[in-house]
Amino acid sequence: xxxAASLYLSQSPxxxxxRRSSPFISLLPPQxxxxxxxxxxxxxxxxxxxxxxxxxxxxxxxxxxxxxxSAASSTTVFHGSCYVVGDNIDTDQIIPAEYLxxxxxxxxxxxxxxxxxxxxxxxxxxTRFVEPNEMKTKYSIIIAGDNFGCGSxxxxxxxALGASGAVAVVAESYARIFFRNSVSTGEIYPLExxxxxxxxxxxxxxxxxxxxESRLINHTTGKEYKLKPIGDAGPVIEAGGIFAYARKSGMxxxxxxxx
Amino acid sequence: xxxxxxxxxxxxxxxxxxxxxxxxxxxxxxxxxxRCERTxxxxxxxxxxxxxxxxxxxATGSVKTAMTMTExxxxxxxxxxxxxxxxxxxxxxxxxxxxxxxxxGSIGIFKKEFGEDAKVWDREKVVIIPDHYIFTSDERAxxxxxxxxxxxxxxxxxxxxxxxDLSDFRVNPDYKGVCHVALAQEGHCRPGEVLLGTDSHTCTxxxxxxxxxxxxxxxxxxVLGTGKSLLKVPPTxxxxxxxxxxxxxxxxxxxxxxxxxxSVSGATYKAMEFLGTxxxxxxxxxxxxxxxxxVEAGGKNGVIPPDSTTFKYLEGKTSKAYEPVYSDxxxxxxxxxxxxxxxxxxxxxxxxxxDNRALARECKDVKIDRVYVGSCTGGKTEDFLALAKVFxxxxxxxxxxxxxxxxxxxxxxxxxxxxxxxxxxxxxxxxFEEAGCDTPASPGCAACLGGPRDTYARxxxxxxxxxxxxxxxxxxMGHKEGQIYLASPYTAAASALTGYVTDPREFLQ
Numbered sequence: 001x002x003x004a005a006s007l008y009l010s011q012s013p014x015x016x017x018x019r020r021s022s023p024f025i026s027l028l029p030p031q032x033x034x035x036x037x038x039x040x041x042x043x044x045x046x047x048x049x050x051x052x053x054x055x056x057x058x059x060x061x062x063x064x065x066x067x068x069x070s071a072a073s074s075t076t077v078f079h080g081s082c083y084v085v086g087d088n089i090d091t092d093q094i095i096p097a098e099y100l101x102x103x104x105x106x107x108x109x110x111x112x113x114x115x116x117x118x119x120x121x122x123x124x125x126x127t128r129f130v131e132p133n134e135m136k137t138k139y140s141i142i143i144a145g146d147n148f149g150c151g152s153x154x155x156x157x158x159x160a161l162g163a164s165g166a167v168a169v170v171a172e173s174y175a176r177i178f179f180r181n182s183v184s185t186g187e188i189y190p191l192e193x194x195x196x197x198x199x200x201x202x203x204x205x206x207x208x209x210x211x212x213e214s215r216l217i218n219h220t221t222g223k224e225y226k227l228k229p230i231g232d233a234g235p236v237i238e239a240g241g242i243f244a245y246a247r248k249s250g251m252x253x254x255x256x257x258x259x
Numbered sequence: 260x261x262x263x264x265x266x267x268x269x270x271x272x273x274x275x276x277x278x279x280x281x282x283x284x285x286x287x288x289x290x291x292x293x294r295c296e297r298t299x300x301x302x303x304x305x306x307x308x309x310x311x312x313x314x315x316x317x318a319t320g321s322v323k324t325a326m327t328m329t330e331x332x333x334x335x336x337x338x339x340x341x342x343x344x345x346x347x348x349x350x351x352x353x354x355x356x357x358x359x360x361x362x363x364g365s366i367g368i369f370k371k372e373f374g375e376d377a378k379v380w381d382r383e384k385v386v387i388i389p390d391h392y393i394f395t396s397d398e399r400a401x402x403x404x405x406x407x408x409x410x411x412x413x414x415x416x417x418x419x420x421x422x423x424d425l426s427d428f429r430v431n432p433d434y435k436g437v438c439h440v441a442l443a444q445e446g447h448c449r450p451g452e453v454l455l456g457t458d459s460h461t462c463t464x465x466x467x468x469x470x471x472x473x474x475x476x477x478x479x480x481x482v483l484g485t486g487k488s489l490l491k492v493p494p495t496x497x498x499x500x501x502x503x504x505x506x507x508x509x510x511x512x513x514x515x516x517x518x519x520x521x522s523v524s525g526a527t528y529k530a531m532e533f534l535g536t537x538x539x540x541x542x543x544x545x546x547x548x549x550x551x552x553x554v555e556a557g558g559k560n561g562v563i564p565p566d567s568t569t570f571k572y573l574e575g576k577t578s579k580a581y582e583p584v585y586s587d588x589x590x591x592x593x594x595x596x597x598x599x600x601x602x603x604x605x606x607x608x609x610x611x612x613x614d615n616r617a618l619a620r621e622c623k624d625v626k627i628d629r630v631y632v633g634s635c636t637g638g639k640t641e642d643f644l645a646l647a648k649v650f651x652x653x654x655x656x657x658x659x660x661x662x663x664x665x666x667x668x669x670x671x672x673x674x675x676x677x678x679x680x681x682x683x684x685x686x687x688x689x690x691f692e693e694a695g696c697d698t699p700a701s702p703g704c705a706a707c708l709g710g711p712r713d714t715y716a717r718x719x720x721x722x723x724x725x726x727x728x729x730x731x732x733x734x735x736m737g738h739k740e741g742q743i744y745l746a747s748p749y750t751a752a753a754s755a756l757t758g759y760v761t762d763p764r765e766f767l768q
Contacts, residue, residue: 088523088612090732097708098737100360101392101399103406104476105367120734147524150557151730152708153459153473155364175557176528177459181475241477243372 076238078167078189078209080140083129084201085121089144090151091178093120095160104159111135113156114163118142127203129164136165141207144171145198148190149178155185162187168209170216170227172196183233186241191216192228325587327495328562329530332470332584336453344494344593352384353452353469355482358438359389361457361475363406368480379414380486386418386447387411388438391704394425397711401425418447428668428701436667436702439463439635443547444669446576450565450583455482459554460635460729466546467573468565468583473554493559494593495530495586496521500537502601507767509645510541510548511637511727511747513598515606518556519616520596527557529593532586534564537600543572544641551636552729555613605762607725608745611733619750622760628722630657630755631736632748633664633700634707637727640673642748647679647690649752653766656695658758662706662716663691663699671702696755709737718743725754 099116102109117137118129130137142161148171149157158181161169168189169182182190191209193216201207205220211234214227230237239245246252324341326334334342336350357365369377379385387407392400404422411419420441422434435441439460442448450468454461457479464471474488482488498517518525531553538546546568550561563569565583573581605619632638632646643663650657665671674687682690688699697716706716707728714737718724721740728736731743746754749763756766 088732090730090735092708092730092732092735096734097360097710098712101397101403101711103363103367103403105364105371120739122733122739147527147557150523151459151732153457153461153475154361155457155475155477173524173527175524176559177473177475177554181477184475184477242481243368243477 076211076234078141078207078211080167080207081138082141082143082201082203082205082207083118083127083137083139083166084143084198084203084205085118085125085145085148086198087145087172088147088150089118089121090175091149091154091157092151093122094118094149094157095154096120099160100154100156102156104156104163110159110163113160114165117160117164117166139203140165140167141209142166142169142171143198143201143207144169145196146172148172148174149182150175153177153181155181158182158185158187158190170197170209172198183236184242186237186239186244189230189234189237191230194226194228197225325589325591327530327586327590327592328468328532328564328584329470329495329560330492330590331586332451332453333490333492335451335582335584336470342492344492344591346492347489348492349487350453350490352455352482352486352488353449354384354386354442354447354454355479356386356388356438356442356447356454356456356458356461357407357479358387358391358458359393359400359403359407360391361479362387362410363403364476365457365479365483366406366410368477369483372480373484377484379416379483382415383417384486385414385416385483386442386445387416388420388435388441389422390436390438390441391708392710392714393422393434393703394428394701394715395711395713397713400711418445420445428671434668434702436665436670437635437638437704439547439551440639440666440670443467443543443572444576444667446573449573449577449579449581450569451581455479455488460551462553462558462561463547463551463635465550465553465561466543466563467569468563470560470562471550472560491528493528493530495532495590496526496558497592497595498531498533498535498598499595500533500535500598500600502537502599504537504540504600505603507605507749507762507764508600508603509747509749510545511745512603512606512750513537513600514549514552514555515608515613515616515745515747516598516603517596518552518608518614519606521556521614523555523612523614524557525614526553526559528559529557531556531558531561532563532592533561535598537598538563539566539568541568542641543568544639547639548636548642552613555729605747605750605764607750607760608731610731610742610744613730613745615731618762619746619753619760620762620764622744623762625744625760626723627659627725627744627754627758627760628720629659629716629718629724630661630751631664631706631716631724631726631728632662632751633666633705633716634728635666635704636707636729637748637751638664638666638670638702640670640677642727643670643674643687643691644677644679645748646752647682647687649749649756649763649766650690650694651679651682651685653753653756655756656693657755659755661691661694661696661755663696664705664707664716665699665702667702671699674699694755706736708735725751725760727751 102113115135170191179190182188208217214229216225236245337348389404420435422431424430448464448467452469454464454471455474459473461471461473553561609615678684700715718737718741723742725744753761753763
């Protein structure tokens with residue numbers, strides 16, 4: 001699972017540049033600080049995926065870069081501040097239909113989609129997920145209630161969230177197509193909480209998610225929450241989606257990209 | 260995950276519930292699978308007795324395991340004789356539909372993953388229908404239709420419903436309009452088949468007794484290259500609707516009633532099967548309305564047992580042989596809901612959720628600014644006939660702007676040609692004109708989902724709208740503070756006449 005390790009290196013100048021303000025390391029509980037150990041795969045792959053990594057606002061720290069491949073997803077930690085929404089956030093609120101002319105598979109339009117992420121939320125959300133004239137969000141984790149991503153099948157929805165720099169959504173539950181699109185694109189981790197946490201977190205709270213322990217820590221409130229295990233979907237997202245996963249695991253042959 | 264080879268060595272290939280998923284991915288399909296596929300014979304398949312080692316003999320009366328319709332379609336499409344909800348299986352896709360919003364992205368993924376020169380798995384099974392953002396000057400929207408055209412030409416796609424002259428849709432004979440209605444009208448919906456589409460309302464086609472569901476671009480890109488998709492077999496919720504349908508109700512009332520009952524996530528991951536004497540009495544278009552909104556309850560698919568109404572509709576529309584399937588009597592359903600339709604009243608879904616149900620008469624004090632009649636849900640010929648029926652009965656003019664958007668070119672022509680029953684030969688278009696509605700617009704998705712700024716009837720102000728469409732989440736029709744009341748065409752017509760949300764019984768009784 002070298003791809004997994006490749007996504008993040010906190011020491012990388014590119015990754016560092018994406019972190020706007022969060023002094024994340026000092027906020028981590030001491031026992032959870034584990035720096036990745038460098039090895040040749042990590043460095044090699046970083047150069048390939050640097051642009052991908054630079055899109056992410058969060059820092060994802062592989063606990064140990066040289067883990068057995070099957071356990072790769074369980075070594076991932078997300079850290080950053082969160083944006084909190086309620087129930088039934090539908091795809092029109094995540095990315096309104098007027099922006100669907102943007103084609104996600106086109107890199108420049110992908111970036112643009114990110115800048116419009118969650119722009120459809122009503123004005124009752126006084127803090128915007130992406131500030132006007134910004135391309136990226138400063139919130140790497142979205143906390144939501146029930147049925148997140150309901151509505152249309154537009155893949156633009158998880159793509160917009162991923163392109164904005166968010167790395168994970170933690171919701172009570174998901175609409176089916178959104179969940180599937182999140183996994184198949186590898187754009188964002190759709191994690192489920194065991195209890196309703198959107199009422200207990202506030203936008204701007206600093207969180208850590210430890211996939212291995214299926215745990216979410218809110219450093220601002222000091223509370224810890226149990227998440228439902230991501231299971232087999234984890235490695236697929238980590239690989240970068242179903243095609244990348246299928247290639248890596250030998251299910252489909254590798255292909256030299258023509259573009 | 261390296262279990263794909265196990266399928267070859269196993270004593271019974273059917274036992275490989277997990278393995279066969281992967282076997283389908285690789286080229287090493289078990290031999291017997293292929294034989295079955297070639298002969299397409301039920302007899303051969305029945306020889307493949309399922310392995311029952313995990314089951315006690317007492318638990319299995321016969322080789323045949325009772326299954327629901329949806330399970331049977333999955334079984335057929337994955338060449339298994341039995342399966343259960345929760346199983347992940349590779350299914351062969353009969354039709355893949357895409358449109359101008361998600362087609363370009365799906366094509367982009369297909370090319371990236373399978374190569375610039377790759378060919379789609381079957382040029383006759385890919386149906387491409389531009390319908391969302393057509394009559395707009397938005398350059399990117401126009402470009403997206405160009406991408407569909409180039410791809411269809413390059414791949415020699417058999418069913419591409421093109422539009423080139425945007426100034427007048429009528430000079431584009433190939434152009435249809437809203438994909439879900441066009442799929443039915445053009446004979447692409449057939450009982451027993453698997454239809455996937457890059458649109459959540461693909462579930463509409465379940466009205467024909469097929470498995471139909473919405474997927475994303477990445478899944479569609481995969482299907483374009485392989486003709487297969489990995490799907491989880493959904494458990495089924497059963498909705499039995501009996502009783503005579505009062506003449507002031509439409510299928511829209513039934514589905515809003517159901518969504519109000521089970522909520523917008525009540526059927527997440529599940530199939531919704533509709534049956535009962537009321538459903539049997541419904542026309543195909545009304546059945547399509549019923550299945551269209553299962554996704555608003557989170558449903559994976561909706562399905563209705565095919566019958567003589569189905570077969571009659573299909574006559575002359577398709578030459579392909581199809582095989583209807585039906586739920587076994589003792590099939591397992593997750594739960595069953597029963598409705599006495601004769602006791603139901605017209606309902607609406609209030610802002611901002613399709614499950615925010617209320618009786619239309621309870622909302623009689625809600626002043627409205629406009630009425631919108633259109634979309635895959637409420638823009639079919641019969642929806643407009645229903646609208647005309649109320650206008651005719653009332654014999655007065657609408658009090659708020661009333662927008663008419665036929666789903667397809669065929670529907671548009673029906674508005675100008677079919678005499679409305681009891682109207683002395685008048686057509687819908689004449690009745691709408693007399694009632695003071697806006698002239699029927701060019702067919703397409705239009706303002707159902709807002710769209711580009713210049714979209715016809717887009718809600719650009721924070722107004723209150725009664726709409727025959729399917730969703731009313733914030734911003735759905737354009738303006739984030741707009742308020743949408745989802746309703747049947749009867750209720751929409753009655754509301755247009757009064758300027759308030761209105762129970763159609765005020766005019767129909």
